[in-house]
Amino acid sequence: MDQYLTEEQQVELLKRLWKEYGLAVLTGVALAVMIVFGWRFYQTYRVEQRQQASMIYEHMMISLINHQYDEADNQAKILRSHFRDTPYSTIAALTTAKIAVDRGNTVMAIRMLRWASAHGQGNAFRQTARIRLARVYLDQKKPNQALNILESIDDAAFMPLVDETKGDAYVQLGSILQAQTAYNRALAALPDTALNRPLVEMKLADLPVEDNQKN
Template identity: 35%
Template sequence: MAFEVLDEHEQGEQVQKWLRENAASILIGIGLGLLLLFGWQQWRTHRAQRHMDAAVQYDALSADVTKKDYDAAKAIAARLKSDFADTPYAVLAAMREADIATERGDTEAAHNALDWAWQHAGIDALKAVAGLNLVRVEIAQTKAQDALDLLDKLPKGGFDATAAELRGDALVALGHKDDARAAYTDALTHLDQNAPNRSFVEMKLNDLPATAVASVEKKGS
């Protein structure tokens, strides 16, 4: 019994000795931990405030677009891209800026705005939307090969029908009618029978000339 008490006493002395020798390190570790925790909370608060400020700016941009005050909207878009580039609102603002440029017939400005959105989008869904809109502009600018290259880089999922349809458009522009037919057919497989744009894709498919094999078979009959 005395041996057990002595062991416990010795262990207690060793613990106290260790605490005395390492007190400074322990206090420094606790202090660093508190600083890191405080810094993390401050960073989260700052980030939340930035997102809130960006949201307010984007709401003002949307209001200006509704009023057709495009110059004011472009100014806000520029500010969002400059000061809030790490937020989704800057990407959305760039896409609205591209809409304004497209409405004015300025495809180059639209391309620049959408390229910025594509480069800065950190969310796959936003990146896909920005990329698809950029593909449309590149096809309109007769940059069909660039459009095809960009389609290959888009995040997968969620926009398969649109991506396939645009691939068909780019292939038609390049004169690859058979490949375009396959792309439009693929787009239709991803569209519901009641999808509003299904008839438009079917029209594009039906407007393509018959395939070379079908033409030969028709002549042979």
Template identity: 35%
Template sequence: MDVHASEKEQIEQLRKWWKENGTSLVTGVLLGLSVLLGVKAWFGYQDSQAANASNLYAQMMAELSSQQNEQVRSHANDIIGNYSGTGYAPLAALALARLAVDEADPASAQIQLEWALDHADSDEIRHLARLRLVRVLIDQKDWTGAAARLAEAGDAGAYRYLYDELRGDLALAQGDAAAARAAYKAALEAMPPQSPASGFLTTKYENVALAGGEDDSQ
């Protein structure tokens, strides 16, 4: 057997295969590398965005505690405008809503709370935004809007008593003392034991019972 001839045939076959498949192979490898590098770059970008947003949020909270409202507003808008994909953006919107409420601007508060609700990345933030939004809607006498937002809550788990309390507030604002009393009672029953809010909620419940002329033992 001619070994050299066999080797030449193998080399020729390899050259032929490379000519036919080499370009696609290189393209595939390069494409795979580009995807890998792209994924790494994306995660690096995401980490950078989150770090920047975190720093701004820390500054904003320090300013909020010292009532530097203009700085709070500036940093919050920066977070929402440039880092809307991070979990800090909904929190910044909540801060802006708080400023708006303090400044007696419920319309602006509603806008920020709706944005926070739509962009929240956790159930906790969604519940917090919705609860505050319902309060703002009740204050604006938007009964229909408040009822609709309350209906979105579903069972609400650990937040149930807070929603029940707001249902009571809404009913009371509409002059329905019986519904308010029932909602406050449900809130008290769902409230965690020894909650610091129990005293205030109990007072609400008892006041409605007295105003409605109903026996509290019912």
């Protein structure tokens, strides 16, 4: 403010500025306060959601240990419907799918893995669900469906496992050269210390020799 203005002029200038900009200033302050408190509320809500989801998942696991499968399924449904934005909903779906496979309920397993593939929290969970879904299709002798699922995976970290599973699918289809290519890609990407490397090497060695390879 101009230091040469008289005291009365300074007061009048302040009044005029407040009249012109006072509402905008108040609105800006109010918005800033709302944003700060809204963010804090959101963070608190997320923490509480995770804590509740963790407790429900713990109850689900206890039910599974006690072979109370219906109760475990109910807990998993709660996680999927009310706590979808937490990792526990995806973990519950993957766990339910694993139990379903062990009990021979492939329909339930496929449904859970499809859900996790579409709604899983985090890319790693979604990719894992797709690979497991492809495995279930292979168990059902449906290699084409398995390959369709595997084509949707583009995360480089999962490609060795994807290529190994593709190799298994091509074996079921009788496409030996394609299986060989897939297994070789998997081995090229796997470190020497990888736990599944010996298994992939065995699968590659066990491939039958096609007639055009014999000549």
